[in-house]
Amino acid sequence: MATESENLESLVNRRYEHGFITDIETDSLPPGLNEDVVRAISARKHEPPFMLEWRLQAYRQWLEMKEPKWAHVHYPKIDYNEISYFSAPKSDEDRPKSLDEVDPKLLETYDKLGIPLHERARLAGVAVDAVFDSVSVATTFKEKLSEAGVIFCSFSEAVQEYPDLVQKYLGTVVPRRDNFFAALNAAVFSDGSFVYIPKGVRCPMELSTYFRINAANTGQFERTLIIADEGSHVSYLEGCTAPMRDENQLHAAVVELIALKDAEIKYSTVQNWYPGDENGVGGIYNFVTKRGDCRGANSKISWTQVETGSAITWKYPSCLLRGDNSVGEFYSVAVANNMQQADTGTKMIHIGRNTSSTIVSKGISAGRAENAYRGLVRVMPQAHGARNHTQCDSLLIGKQCGAHTFPYMEIKNPSARVEHEATTSKISADQLFYCRQRGLSEEDAVNMIVNGFCKEVFKELPMEFAVEAQALLNVSLEGAVG
């Protein structure tokens, strides 16, 4: 039986395939953090005074905050003065006007990631705003989007071109002082994506951003702000990978979503940051604050995430259900292997009347990994008729991994209906033998079982992303038979 579980472990221990480093001259700030660094970042980005002021206040608030310790993760103390807070490819001064002008090495990087911008974008109808380290280098389909009145650009560009929108919405969902990492991000964020969908517009294509940390010792602090105005609809895809390095890298992003009356935002993430090696050396610390605000009546925000990477994941995409009849959804697959640690889940805050939320969380643990689901369902006193359904399943592969579930429920309105279901299962030797006796290799059998386990979440992903997510878990596509 020992060999059985070793086999299982070797199956899930695959080499990280995106571990390459692009050799490009970069323009970085020296490591360290103080007010001058914050000023320097703002100056390099030619930001208006309100932005600098906002950053400085965040920095001062951050200085007084403490790193959170409640998550079920362990890591050595981070020295925030060893991190470089800004890194941009040198070509920043004369940014490329089209893909043809983009540094071929960058394009090569995207190719290795499996996102050939040219083909992929055209075939799939996806507009990609690719963030390479800290500066957005290529944006496609901008024209088609602008015809529809959709704004989709880098955050820096939005600060220049649409300062009123930025000023109106920035920090209104995740306040500067929300938490330690959000405050740090607010002080030093370098770039990210900005989306505005005007009233009544259904965004004509899926919007997609690929994030990638390249330069060594660079924390990546992006900030994404998506505003769906009344009656609009948008689906946003985010994919992440990072090269292999021995030292740990910090990634502290903030994502804010705002859905006004009758608007809908669907936000999908495939996160494949470098997880470190099998002994836990290297890998990304992924400390991210993602929150959506269903501000208007009948609005809907849906988070779908497939988290396979990062040494440590600390992430709780949440929904504030403020509008009456608003809907929040959270679908998650979190894989933790080797020495990876994941503490992830969601918060559903029911504020408006007749709000409803759905949580489906699938945690897969292998190797010596620790995988925790942490979820909060809060029903405020005024939230009459709130409904929540939570389903939380864990799958264990091997004998040394752990799965933990921390559900919190705070129900302050007696009319609420809240359901919680949880299961834990293992891939059994019997299941594998059964599949092998039917001619499947052990690897295919594991993939098939894992894929079956995740099916409810994968079906929430946009088609091309679902394919990628499955490939990420190295599973073969389940045929749409029947």
Add this chain to the structure above:
Amino acid sequence: MLEITDLKSRIGDSEILRGLSLSVKAGEVHAIMGPNGSGKSTLAQVIAGHEDYEVTGGTVTYEGHDLLELEPEERAREGIFLGFQYPVEIPGVNNAYLLKAAVNAKRKHQGLGEVDAFEFLKLAREKMAVLGMDPKFLNRGVNEGFSGGEKKRNEILQMAMLEPSLAILDETDSGLDIDALKAVAAGVNALRSPERAIILVTHYQRLLDYVQPDYVHVLSQGRIVRSGDKSLALELEERGYEWVREAANA
């Protein structure tokens, strides 16, 4: 087709097969009977290649090759099918998906192209009609929430789709009502052909009323102690296993 000589096998510390020999030719149907713990299921598992069973002696040749050298999935692709006594549930994995993957794994091994979804469905529906199975079965999770009878029918469906050269059915008849038993028998009889061999592992001769075996073997304490034709099964039914055991010890 299958030549087993002096096979010895154990699980953990307990020796289960103690020098079993059996020869099965294409076109034959063999029934293996015997009391609980006599080694019937072990024999089936060893032929299929379950890693928990250690082979400590003897040889198994299949189609002229050393079967014990092969991984379980290789044996399956070479045409060996085991109908499980307790088919496992695989939640969330579509029954049709496993079935199609199995069919294509074998076809690939044979150098044939994969069947597409359309061909596959057509074939599966034909086979299911023979077995009296609702086509909705295909869209359910593998054995997920199936009744005992449904699980066994599902095994027979897989067998029908995979068209094995050597099918071993491990107590497929146990716990079935008469309708399910007839359906299973119909599936087995449909598979009978001069190119194929079938081994039925069973407790009772009930199944043998519907599937006529060419040979009946009685297993006791890890050895075949008696072989004969169908009349042996009837005799067993009448006189019980105690009779064989006594005969074996005599």
